[in-house]
Amino acid sequence: xxxxxxxxxxxxxxxxxxxxxxxxxxxxxxxxxxxxxxxxxxxxxxxxxxxxxxxxxxxxxxxxxxxxxxxxxxxxxxxxxxxxxxxxxxxxxxxxxxxxxxxxxxxxxxxxxxxxxxxxxxxxxxxxxxxxxxxxxxxxxxxxxxxxxxxxxxxxxxxxxxxxxxxxxxxxxxxxxxxxxxxxxxxxxxxxxxxxxxxxxxxxxxxxxxxxxxxxxxxxxxxxxxxxxxxxxxxxxxxxxxxxxxxxxxx
Amino acid sequence: xxxxxxxxxxxxxxxxxxxxxxxxxxxxxxxxxxxxxxxxxxxxxxxxxxxxxxxxxxxxxxxxxxxxxxxxxxxxxxxxxxxxxxxxxxxxxxxxxxxxxxxxxxxxxxxxxxxxxxxxxxxxxxxxxxxxxxxxxxxxxxxxxxxxxxxxxxxxxxxxxxxxxxxxxxxxxxxxxxxxxxxxxxxxxxxxxxxxxxxxxxxxxxxxxxxxxxxxxxxxxxxxxxxxxxxxxxxxxxxxxxxxxxxxxxxxxxxxxxxxxxxxxxxxxxxxxxxxxxxxxxxxxxxxxxxxxxxxxxxxxxxxxxxxxxxxxxxxxxxxxxxxxxxxxxxxxxxxxxxxxxxxxxxxxxxxxxxxxxxxxxxxxxx
Amino acid sequence: xxxxxxxxxxxxxxxxxxxxxxxxxxxxxxxxxxxxxxxxxxxxxxxxxxxxxxxxxxxxxxxxxxxxxxxxxxxxxxxxxxxxxxxxxxxxxxxxxxxxxxxxxxxxxxxxxxxxxxxxxxxxxxxxxxxxxxxxxxxxxxxxxxxxxxxxxxxxxxxxxxxxxxxxxxxxxxxxxxxxxxxxxxxxxxxxxxxxxxxxxxxxxxxxxxxxxxxxxxxxxxxxxxxxxxxxxxxxxxxxxxxxxxxxxxxxxxxxxxxxxxxxxxxxxxxxxxxxxxxxxxxxxxxxxxxxxxxxxxxxxxxxxxxxxxxxxxxxxxxxxxxxxxxxxxxxxxxxxxxxxxxxxxxxxxxxxxxxxxxxxxxxxxxxxxxx
Numbered sequence: 001x002x003x004x005x006x007x008x009x010x011x012x013x014x015x016x017x018x019x020x021x022x023x024x025x026x027x028x029x030x031x032x033x034x035x036x037x038x039x040x041x042x043x044x045x046x047x048x049x050x051x052x053x054x055x056x057x058x059x060x061x062x063x064x065x066x067x068x069x070x071x072x073x074x075x076x077x078x079x080x081x082x083x084x085x086x087x088x089x090x091x092x093x094x095x096x097x098x099x100x101x102x103x104x105x106x107x108x109x110x111x112x113x114x115x116x117x118x119x120x121x122x123x124x125x126x127x128x129x130x131x132x133x134x135x136x137x138x139x140x141x142x143x144x145x146x147x148x149x150x151x152x153x154x155x156x157x158x159x160x161x162x163x164x165x166x167x168x169x170x171x172x173x174x175x176x177x178x179x180x181x182x183x184x185x186x187x188x189x190x191x192x193x194x195x196x197x198x199x200x201x202x203x204x205x206x207x208x209x210x211x212x213x214x215x216x217x218x219x220x221x222x223x224x225x226x227x228x229x230x231x232x233x234x235x236x237x238x239x240x241x242x243x244x245x246x247x248x249x250x251x
Numbered sequence: 252x253x254x255x256x257x258x259x260x261x262x263x264x265x266x267x268x269x270x271x272x273x274x275x276x277x278x279x280x281x282x283x284x285x286x287x288x289x290x291x292x293x294x295x296x297x298x299x300x301x302x303x304x305x306x307x308x309x310x311x312x313x314x315x316x317x318x319x320x321x322x323x324x325x326x327x328x329x330x331x332x333x334x335x336x337x338x339x340x341x342x343x344x345x346x347x348x349x350x351x352x353x354x355x356x357x358x359x360x361x362x363x364x365x366x367x368x369x370x371x372x373x374x375x376x377x378x379x380x381x382x383x384x385x386x387x388x389x390x391x392x393x394x395x396x397x398x399x400x401x402x403x404x405x406x407x408x409x410x411x412x413x414x415x416x417x418x419x420x421x422x423x424x425x426x427x428x429x430x431x432x433x434x435x436x437x438x439x440x441x442x443x444x445x446x447x448x449x450x451x452x453x454x455x456x457x458x459x460x461x462x463x464x465x466x467x468x469x470x471x472x473x474x475x476x477x478x479x480x481x482x483x484x485x486x487x488x489x490x491x492x493x494x495x496x497x498x499x500x501x502x503x504x505x506x507x508x509x510x511x512x513x514x515x516x517x518x519x520x521x522x523x524x525x526x527x528x529x530x531x532x533x534x535x536x537x538x539x540x541x542x543x544x545x546x547x548x549x550x551x552x553x554x555x556x557x558x559x560x561x562x563x564x565x566x567x568x569x570x571x572x573x574x575x576x577x578x579x580x581x582x583x584x585x586x587x588x589x590x591x592x593x594x595x596x597x598x599x600x601x602x603x604x605x606x607x608x609x610x611x612x613x614x615x616x617x618x
Numbered sequence: 619x620x621x622x623x624x625x626x627x628x629x630x631x632x633x634x635x636x637x638x639x640x641x642x643x644x645x646x647x648x649x650x651x652x653x654x655x656x657x658x659x660x661x662x663x664x665x666x667x668x669x670x671x672x673x674x675x676x677x678x679x680x681x682x683x684x685x686x687x688x689x690x691x692x693x694x695x696x697x698x699x700x701x702x703x704x705x706x707x708x709x710x711x712x713x714x715x716x717x718x719x720x721x722x723x724x725x726x727x728x729x730x731x732x733x734x735x736x737x738x739x740x741x742x743x744x745x746x747x748x749x750x751x752x753x754x755x756x757x758x759x760x761x762x763x764x765x766x767x768x769x770x771x772x773x774x775x776x777x778x779x780x781x782x783x784x785x786x787x788x789x790x791x792x793x794x795x796x797x798x799x800x801x802x803x804x805x806x807x808x809x810x811x812x813x814x815x816x817x818x819x820x821x822x823x824x825x826x827x828x829x830x831x832x833x834x835x836x837x838x839x840x841x842x843x844x845x846x847x848x849x850x851x852x853x854x855x856x857x858x859x860x861x862x863x864x865x866x867x868x869x870x871x872x873x874x875x876x877x878x879x880x881x882x883x884x885x886x887x888x889x890x891x892x893x894x895x896x897x898x899x900x901x902x903x904x905x906x907x908x909x910x911x912x913x914x915x916x917x918x919x920x921x922x923x924x925x926x927x928x929x930x931x932x933x934x935x936x937x938x939x940x941x942x943x944x945x946x947x948x949x950x951x952x953x954x955x956x957x958x959x960x961x962x963x964x965x966x967x968x969x970x971x972x973x974x975x976x977x978x979x980x981x982x983x984x985x986x987x988x989x990x
Contacts, residue, residue: 081835092830108624275909290935366781373786374956383784419743
């Protein structure tokens with residue numbers, strides 16, 4: 001049942017995921033507001049990706065509940081998918097299809113009509129400056145371009161929320177900065193951005209962040225407030241302070 | 252040296268964690284042995300036949316009864332006209348129709364001679380010739396019984412001995428084949444895939460940039476599969492000797508030694524394939540189509556080599572499995588020693604060296 | 619529906635850009651159809667026979683001449699002793715040794731019976747059995763000739779003889795090719811269905827695009843159809859190519875209707891594609907998918923009646939073949955291509971294929987989860 005009245009687009013309550021005796025996500029609770037850029041931080045292995053997979057409907061929660069874009073994660077996961085966008089860690093583009101063909105494919109999947117799709121597709125190619133590469137196979141594109149393309153495709157259908165899983169892995173700082181410009185742009189258009197990352201400096205770009213440690217959320221606030229709370233100069237220092245208590249080490 | 256062990260250990264872990272592949276690797280020879288040992292045979296029994304009897308007299312009935320009583324045949328239909336034969340064949344269940352002409356017994360008694368038509372469905376020529384042979388011999392047994400009491404003068408009596416395999420068990424022929432095939436699968440397919448996988452995921456570059464010499468990288472890939480291959484050989488040998496009573500008449504040590512030689516050859520081929528393919532999929536398909544299929548078809552364990560057209564016999568000589576098959580049969584079943592399989596062993600050694608050199612040379616090229 | 623079209627467009631684009639796949643699709647049938655039937659020959663001819671002649675009589679000379687004239691045998695040598703002939707068996711040069719003892723001719727004439735010794739390499743039991751049997755036929759023929767000469771009494775004690783006349787239908791010249799080619803076409807289709815389909819999907823799993831797809835609102839049936847249809851098309855093309863090769867290289871012209879053939883081709887493809895899909899849902903890497911596919915292919919092939927007849931199998935094995943779509947389809951292929959059977963004759967096979975096909979596809983549908 002869609003809930004349009006509040007501007008809470010993600011509402012998580014004691015969400016848990018267990019694999020046998022191992023608890024990957026331990027009863028986390030938080031809320032995300034419309035238009036927010038919400039940073040979901042934590043070290044590798046802390047449980048971020050597992051938590052996100054539950055929110056986007058590709059992993060079943062063991063217990064707890066969550067609402068995404070107005071729909072229940074357990075019972076209405078397919079409806080959630082109609083309203084969100086996703087960019088996976090591997091950028092999941094088809095390497096043997098061209099830029100334009102990838103756009104056409106994903107756009108078509110999300111139900112964009114042919115004419116609308118053609119328009120948006122051209123606009124997107126223009127915006128990314130890929131006019132001369134539009135028909136080039138993605139496998140020949142450098143990493144930075146793929147990243148931007150992947151993000152653009154994720155928001156092509158103007159979803160309510162876009163989920164980004166470690167989107168800036170492996171690219172140089174300038175490209176990362178440009179990428180975050182795109183994120184701001186999307187947020188301005190009203191798209192809520194839910195981004196996981198282990199780059200603590202990127203936390204500064206978010207409206208609010210949560211920090212996961214050993215499957216739990218150990219901190220949840222705006223970057224400024226957290227720095228004050230931990231008497232830290234940077235988010236990195238905040239993280240170090242929390243990480244010292246961690247028992248689960250990264251891979 | 253430490254680094255070598257680390258890499259070997261990593262490869263082992265990788266293999267052992269892949270439960271599904273291991274299941275198939277061990278399951279396949281086991282299933283093949285069970286099937287070949289107990290289910291598959293070219294022998295004919297309970298073959299469904301029909302009888303077209305236009306006489307219906309004592310003789311025809313006796314002969315029909317004989318055929319039905321034998322283990323080879325089951326008379327399941329009686330038809331009444333020649334036209335029905337094609338209908339019955341089209342349904343696909345009847346293999347042969349035995350045709351007795353009219354006045355069969357009369358004719359036989361008056362002229363001491365008659366004939367029976369055996370109309371066989373020759374879409375499977377092997378079955379057709381086998382059923383006609385069996386039917387003929389049952390009928391000629393019937394005839395000699397009619398004439399019993401008169402033994403033939405001037406009789407040549409052949410005494411026949413079946414060497415190595417007195418009971419003519421199929422297992423003696425296919426167990427060596429299963430060994431060869433599985434070793435090829437493990438060693439050619441898996442090594443080529445393992446190496447290409449590193450290429451695909453980019454970890455190969457890391458290895459090449461490391462201070463490890465290329466030969467060491469290659470050895471680290473080869474050893475786990477060598478061990479895996481020998482383990483599977485062990486399983487096959489145990490199963491064949493216990494379940495199928497296949498003997499190991501020659502030296503076990505020689506047999507295992509030759510297996511190691513063959514494994515090395517196959518690993519070398521896997522290396523060559525990994526050098527010339529870029530993706531796992533191509534490596535797999537190249538191994539399958541390029542190596543396994545010709546091996547299965549042309550190396551002599553499914554079809555006799557002398558039946559192959561000459562150009563294929565030439566190709567067959569280039570397949571290591573062909574020589575290994577001869578060696579395994581020789582050592583396991585004939586009980587030959589090294590001297591008896593020297594020629595084949597030398598050929599295998601030659602092939603192993605050749606492929607190794609090619610493989611290592613091209614591998615170095617990558618640098 | 620639009621989504622399905624989008625999916626299909628993507629699949630076909632990818633397939634046409636994948637050179638390796640294209641090569642396989644076109645080269646594999648050609649190679650297999652050209653090599654396989656030529657290689658697949660169980661008949662016994664060219665049996666190498668080493669002769670030990672201790673007697674050196676006119677009788678032994680005649681028998682040897684007969685053997686040399688027979689197309690079943692190749693007389694390798696006439697050795698002086700049994701051990702040297704045996705050595706030839708050990709080195710695989712000879713398959714059979716035939717020894718005439720000293721005084722063979724004399725014993726036959728004066729004592730009315732004489733022995734010969736035959737030793738056959740029975741590792742290949744069938745070959746040894748048939749070889750020995752042909753040898754005995756030749757000896758028996760010679761025996762009858764000699765007996766007639768020696769007895770010289772035409773009518774006395776003549777016994778009733780019944781001669782059997784074999785007639786071989788559908789394959790007059792006992793051409794094994796005619797038999798193998800339909801079977802190989804089946805095997806090709808199975809490879810397309812099981813290998814290509816499962817590898818394709820698992821590759822998407824490995825790359826990560828499956829995860830991306832699972833997050834979209836694509837329905838299960840759309841995804842599965844989007845994978846099935848392209849391979850269905852490929853299967854039909856491969857089959858067509860195979861028929862052409864069968865015609866051009868072996869002169870095989872399907873006796874039955876092409877419509878019937880293609881109908882069964884598609885029913886069968888759906889079944890094996892279902893299996894391929896199912897395999898892709900339970901494996902995670904391409905290597906696993908390959909091995910599992912190979913395993914099924916091998917079991918189906920062995921239990922499919924292509925190399926050994928199903929009727930010769932023990933009961934439990936025959937029961938298993940009821941679950942083997944390949945067995946039914948091979949039967950259909952032979953019946954339609956070689957004997958011209960029509961739909962009416964093939965009820966049983968049609969039913970089994972439909973049931974098996976639905977079963978496999980339902981399993982695939984059930985096991986494919988967008989959410990784990």
